[in-house]
Amino acid sequence: MVAQLLTPAYLPFAIAFVVMIGIGLIEAIGLGVGHLDLEAEIGADADGGVLDWLGLGDDLPILIWLTSLLGCFTLAGTAIQQVATSFYGAPLPWRPASGAAFVVGALLNTLAANGLARIMPGFETTVISTDDLLRCRGTMLEGTARRGSPARAKVVDRYGQAHFIMVEPHDDGDVISPGETALLVRREGKLFFALPDGNTLLQSI
Template structure:
């Protein structure tokens, strides 16, 4: 009860909040809402220095971001409690919450580096079925609505190699081309949100 009462004091409040947030994130990850993994490579743009920092923090591998964040909050909370308990034992009372938060942040980040890297080694590999728009190139799609003409794209359905369906807007690759409703076509290039395709009836594709 004494520890619970201490959690309600201002000196311990940041760590109590971190603990509650950690539990909430753990529940979100536990029920599998699909929010645990982010494409961090896209955020750093392949920068070597950024990638090295992410690796050091334990974010460069396949560890889901919510698990990493839960681990960080846990390390922060434990570090804060240890600091305040140590201060109470040595000085007769806890430190000001600002000083404790600063120390707990530094220690928590260092501890979480080892914790996150350890978790990344023991967790099963993460397989993502998320693909980029350019991965739809060289795939075949079927025109669903009307006919596709230059300047008048039509909606098409493309099934990727994971078996997932994607619905895109398609125009013929050739200026005078037409891709009829229900016809299949090979996606050959993309400009913005518009994909350009050669119909399978095109003479260029007869041997493909």
């Protein structure tokens, strides 16, 4: 079956399956990029119509919707090729098979997305602004942070989502070593500045 999925007739569905798994892995382990802003509620302001029909009008995160669509496309395409093989002795060419699978997959995904939205009635988006990381504590992962020499740190937001950022000490004389924690107090662009927990200003915090 695996060898069959790598044939040209099945290749679009194999690619969709790999992308679906990749999205799941990115969300599960972060891959050092933290929370993806793609997980926004793109249906939050929809009044109905096409977005509702597609399953995007129920405050469903776009990554969940996209993963569901890829899964439905893969299942529909594989089923279409299996049926074609049973009737004609060979699968359809990948172009017409992909077109038919997209239509069937979109219909299936509408049902799947609406079902997911119903079982997630209390869902709230976990998308946060970059500035929301200020006043959070980060843990230095690698390298020693000095003024002019930032190092990588991990910050967990109020939703439990990990973010990976570059950090410099706020004060010229401070040094933040790997494993130490520090309070993020300001940022400039993508660079954050922090006070290490050993700083005397934080003794009472």
